[in-house]
């Protein structure tokens with residue numbers, strides 16, 4: 001008999017082509033897939049391995065965090081309220097120089113624990129020693145798109161990064177029953193010269209994997225690019241041919257009208273990181289303008305060193321509130337659009353195979369269940385408004401990826417949280433000398 005789970009909840013809220021709400025409904029999950037979602041039917045319980053029936057509950061697709069550096073959670077709260085270059089040069093880079101492979105594994109697990117607790121079922125990561133991140137993902141059961149961060153300023157280092165990426169694709173792409181996918185991760189146009197970006201593009205074509213890059217994060221980056229090349233970072237990247245491949249661009253804060261045209265015309269997906277952009281004083285991305293031009297915008301947290309948490313509920317709220325303030329228009333990015341950015345559009349931005357980021361028959365059973373019986377969720381007029389404007393990560397009660405329960409009733413089932421917290425504080429001491 002297949003591993004069948006029956007999940008009954010008060011509400012299921014999801015995006016497909018439109019926002020869909022199912023009330024007093026049920027879902028059947030067989031192995032990793034949703035095989036039914038709709039009205040409750042007469043079904044003998046003995047046909048199921050498990051029946052989950054939660055009162056006062058809302059089930060949504062798991063959140064998709066499209067930009068982070070998971071292992072950097074080891075530096076959470078180590079250096080704050082500093083200018084970007086001061087932060088990087090005097091704090092983060094010296095601490096990163098002490099990172100060992102095992103630190104990446106434990107730091108990634110720390111982030112995974114936090115993400116699962118907040119209802120995130122998939123994330124895009126860019127860092128180094130990514131085989132350690134892959135190991136953490138496989139053990140925890142979460143879904144992830146992993147990229148080795150590539151820097152092309154020195155030829156040897158650049159070539160080494162490409163070789164490591166090739167190995168990463170060979171050893172880990174589609175592993176963990178397909179939950180792990182690999183991307184190429186050229187760090188940014190200011191650390192990867194155009195010729196190197198071209199090489200990255202060629203490799204992406206050869207290996208058939210998407211590309212994940214930082215783009216137009218700060219005003220300084222754009223000014224330097226214009227000074228050095230006479231082109232904005234978006235124009236420069238466009239000329240390297242990278243957009244011919246599936247391309248995910250993190251940040252896109254400082255954009256010209258022409259840049260926005262390029263992003264739209266070349267189907268470049270954007271990972272908007274409002275929390276990190278605010279905290280590092282980078283500025284406000286023109287998200288409402290991007291959406292108006294039908295650019296695909298997803299949501300990311302960036303690392304816990306610049307955020308300082310990995311909470312997609314918070315990013316949804318920031319994404320809509322910032323645009324309302326910026327545009328002086330409360331109708332901009334309604335709650336259901338912020339919800340779409342954090343779920344189905346996240347899956348699209350990661351170019352994931354199969355259906356994820358949505359709840360429907362044939363889609364991957366990646367979901368989060370939130371408990372609604374809490375003062376901040378009463379009374380109930382709009383579930384989307386509750387999710388975006390009222391809910392907190394602590395409301396998430398059950399999380400499933402690929403049909404496997406990773407958290408239930410506040411307990412992480414696949415990873416040892418006590419051990420992870422212990423390792424994280426031990427390793428933080430060694431890395432930062434605090």
Ligand SMILES: [Zn+2]
Nearest residue numbers: 214250302303
């Ligand atoms: Zn980043």
